[in-house]
Amino acid sequence: SAVISQKPSRDICQRGTSLTIQCQVDSQVTMMFWYRQQPGQSLTLIATANQGSEATYESGFVIDKFPISRPNLTFSTLTVSNMSPEDSSIYLCSVIGDNYGYTFGSGTRLTVV
Amino acid sequence: AQKVTQAQTEISVVEKEDVTLDCVYETRDTTYYLFWYKQPPSGELVFLIRRNSFDEQNEISGRYSWNFQKSTSSFNFTITASQVVDSAVYFCALRIPGGGNKLTFGTGTQLKVEL
Numbered sequence: 159s160a161v162i163s164q165k166p167s168r169d170i171c172q173r174g175t176s177l178t179i180q181c182q183v184d185s186q187v188t189m190m191f192w193y194r195q196q197p198g199q200s201l202t203l204i205a206t207a208n209q210g211s212e213a214t215y216e217s218g219f220v221i222d223k224f225p226i227s228r229p230n231l232t233f234s235t236l237t238v239s240n241m242s243p244e245d246s247s248i249y250l251c252s253v254i255g256d257n258y259g260y261t262f263g264s265g266t267r268l269t270v271v
Numbered sequence: 272a273q274k275v276t277q278a279q280t281e282i283s284v285v286e287k288e289d290v291t292l293d294c295v296y297e298t299r300d301t302t303y304y305l306f307w308y309k310q311p312p313s314g315e316l317v318f319l320i321r322r323n324s325f326d327e328q329n330e331i332s333g334r335y336s337w338n339f340q341k342s343t344s345s346f347n348f349t350i351t352a353s354q355v356v357d358s359a360v361y362f363c364a365l366r367i368p369g370g371g372n373k374l375t376f377g378t379g380t381q382l383k384v385e386l
Contacts, residue, residue: 193374201376261318
């Protein structure tokens, strides 16, 4: 199955700043997914990123706050903009691997102070 | 709309005990996929199993087993002879082919295995 390299693994950021999270996949994939996991909570899909088109955002998430890039079939970035403490979460990228098994990156633990 | 319910928020067992994690799902689709993931304290999500709606065979993999019952919309996960390394949050998830390929997760069950 696909292997995902996600960076950074963790960061502590000042409120009002932005952080860009990167995911690199070792094979070409059509769709990449970005999830957020707030402390002690389940995973919630932020958006689906397809190469060559705008990302599709889920209800409650907007492009101005979470801009996504998908320049090719192996790479995507998620930016968390104008951060507040409420954005403190784990952010994970995911791809559909073989036999519809979903593979996840190792996650980015973001703390906003 | 689809939904996954994991009613057990936290379970504590003593090592070597068997433990079952419950998962109940809701969907109107006849074709769907169910998953279990393990999230250890390090935070990564580890894929454990995928099951499609047409395959009701139960599965065993080492100390892990899964019981899929469409009649009760359940996909329960049993760990036999639990070990401390099994301590983690376990998530059940559902995917509908026509739903943009996204996974709908349950709220997770925190399993603590103590010596």
